[in-house]
Amino acid sequence: MSLEVSGLVKSFGAREVLRGIDLRIEPGEIFAIAGPSGAGKTTLLRCVDFLLRPETGSIRYDGATTPAEPAPAIALRRRIGMVAQNPLLFRGNAAYNVSFGLCIRDVDEPELSRRTADALKALGMSDLAATRASVLSAGEAQRVAFARAVVVRPDLLLLDEFTANLDPTNVNILEGAVREYNRSTGATVILVTHNMFQAKRLANRVALLLEGRIVEVGAVPEFFENPKDPRTRAFVTGEYAY
Amino acid sequence: MTLAGDILQITALSLLVAGTSTLVATLIAVPIGTVLGLREVGSARLLRNILFTLYGLPPVLAGLLVFLLLSRAGPLGPLRLLYTPLGMVIAQVVIVTPIILGITMSVVSTVxxxxKDTAFVLGADRYQLSITVLREAAAGVLTAIMVGFGRAISEVGAVFIVGGHIEGQTQVLTTTIITDVAQAEYGHAVALGVILLLLAAVIYSLLYRIQERTLP
Known part of the structure; x- marks a missing residue:
């Protein structure tokens, strides 16, 4: 899925969080949005995923704006998946959580069971399928949340600081799963992170977002080795204090 | 009828009236409470205040209102429901519905x-979102039903007025205890009181088990 964001503005009260965002993200790429906390990264993702309504500007999905009618709007929403920093798992076990998106799409039982089992297996969670969500560790919970997002095969996957505060093993598993999902489905991935190393490891292109504005967008080698904007250079080299 | 048969019949009718009214009130209150709990708008807040007021609705007043509705001159008089178990159920539904509705609304609004955001981003439509929230609030909703049943089984004023405490027809445990005391039949009254307590204990322990299972 391609994404075209034009002139996006979003405020909370008097505070303008997004100040005219323009971005174009190509189908199938892994696009990282980097920036310090409070830059507006999560707000931007929440606008893309219809959780927030921007004041002005537009977002075009595969060249089309959001349909006004509820049914096509749900159909579009169902093509987008999201994993948050601290995911909420529903009451029930890991398998129930992973199968949630399939249930609400009326996927029939044999296929639902198969796809749920496959998704859990891909994240190394097969033995925890029947474990209650409330007793899972942070890393396990995040893997369940990831499996829950991708089991419905979204065309656009939004990842919001999805490995923050996780141990290296879980980070490794989840980053591997992102690469594999992107490779096997051709889905577009937008990764929001303040971890420049992760952006470098996963993304094809990176954008730096500072104080609600896009400072620079570039392919990974160019962005990290030859940044055009001094703020990007400061951010990449770690000189930028945040 | 023997004493044991008499007590059995009174106990069965008590359970039937309280159980049916709780069931009907649940069917009315849970869907409405869920919808209102999901809407944090001014009208829902106003309704919540009205419901909280109705929590304190005196059962005798509810009984009087239902009596006037069901009496021969009342709008529902032709249905001939006065002094029948069905009339008693209606009176208890009036008392129990605001309780279950109010608690359901509160627990849903505090989910x-x-x-809601997670269900939304996973593709839930409005109905699926409501069901998801209700599922998360299941333990609280069950508490609402337990409180409602407790109010129904222990209620005396409304069933006395609407049921009339007719022997063999509309006698329930609470109204019989009242008349026993009035007639100085203390032993019989205490026995019925113990039965009422045991019934409550058995039903609450069953509901508690269900509630435990719904907890994470």
């Missing part, structure tokens, strides 16, 4: 915002 984390993230539950």
């Amino acid at each position: 984390e915002r993230r539950v």
